Amino acid sequence: MTAALAVDQLGFSYGKGGFALRGVAFAVETGRFTALLGANGAGKSTLMGLLTRLFTPDTGAILIGGHDLRHRPGAALAAMGVVFQQPTLDLDLTVRQNLTYAAGLRGLSARQTAPRITELLDRFALSDRAGDKVRLLNGGHRRRVELARALLHRPPLLILDEPTVGLDAPSRCDLVDHVHRLCTDDGVAVLWATHLFDEVRDGDDVVLLHRGQVRATGGVPDLLSRSGAGTLREAFGTLTRPEGTP
Numbered sequence: 683m684t685a686a687l688a689v690d691q692l693g694f695s696y697g698k699g700g701f702a703l704r705g706v707a708f709a710v711e712t713g714r715f716t717a718l719l720g721a722n723g724a725g726k727s728t729l730m731g732l733l734t735r736l737f738t739p740d741t742g743a744i745l746i747g748g749h750d751l752r753h754r755p756g757a758a759l760a761a762m763g764v765v766f767q768q769p770t771l772d773l774d775l776t777v778r779q780n781l782t783y784a785a786g787l788r789g790l791s792a793r794q795t796a797p798r799i800t801e802l803l804d805r806f807a808l809s810d811r812a813g814d815k816v817r818l819l820n821g822g823h824r825r826r827v828e829l830a831r832a833l834l835h836r837p838p839l840l841i842l843d844e845p846t847v848g849l850d851a852p853s854r855c856d857l858v859d860h861v862h863r864l865c866t867d868d869g870v871a872v873l874w875a876t877h878l879f880d881e882v883r884d885g886d887d888v889v890l891l892h893r894g895q896v897r898a899t900g901g902v903p904d905l906l907s908r909s910g911a912g913t914l915r916e917a918f919g920t921l922t923r924p925e926g927t928p
């Protein structure tokens with residue numbers, strides 16, 4: 683089966699000297715929550731920039747739903763929903779207005795739009811906020827509106843760049859729950875960039891990014907057994923240790 687996202691030998695540099703990403707390769711399968719785990723400066727946002735075509739890779743290929751982002755960008759980008767790190771809703775429009783406008787941009791007809799928005803607001807427990815201006819919503823609810831917006835066109839792949847930045851602990855947990863349910867209930871493939879270990883669950887896949895390179899990929903139990911660690915935090919420490927260090 684075609685992976686929802688396949689990245690092969692991706693390389694990128696911002697300029698002379700050094701690289702932001704080198705030889706990055708991994709896949710995100712249908713219905714899987716994949717955590718792109720890395721410390722500050724690991725290259726997570728750079729990778730997100732390549733996946734969304736903000737930057738062009740120096741080397742390698744990105745296939746989204748089997749479509750090559752370089753050669754078939756329209757089809758590739760249509761197969762993906764994105765939640766960027768910085769919120770981008772219009773605060774003075776209502777929740778429904780924000781979603782209606784985005785649905786138009788995604789090419790949904792008026793007849794398709796209303797039921798799709800109703801379904802998504804219900805899905806993310808926002809039905810009673812539909813007529814409120816976004817300005818009145820707390821950070822967690824705003825993020826859920828962004829999730830709904832990213833899913834309007836029913837993409838098989840959802841990518842999120844550190845989406846819990848600025849949220850309090852309950853809202854963070856709530857968002858992580860909602861997105862995991864998208865995988866298990868709806869079969870959406872998710873790539874979730876984070877540096878927070880507690881956002882990763884035992885059944886998730888992990889792509890461990892360190893200084894622009896993938897140090898390990900696999901399920902959580904697999905990473906623990908390979909590194910002989912008891913926790914993901916310890917496994918991260920072991921797998922990112924410079925060679926030759928005890």
Ligand SMILES: Nc1ncnc2c1ncn2[C@@H]1O[C@H](COP(=O)(O)OP(=O)(O)OP(=O)(O)O)[C@@H](O)[C@H]1O
Pocket residue numbers: 696702720721722723724725726727728729877
């Ligand atoms: N616009 C830029 N110009 C030059 N170098 C950059 C630029 N953006 C990022 N970098 C560098 O590229 C590397 C990867 O940065 P990136 O922002 O992708 O990491 P990150 O994992 O997203 O970190 P964070 O969690 O802090 O957002 C870092 O060394 C960073 O300094």
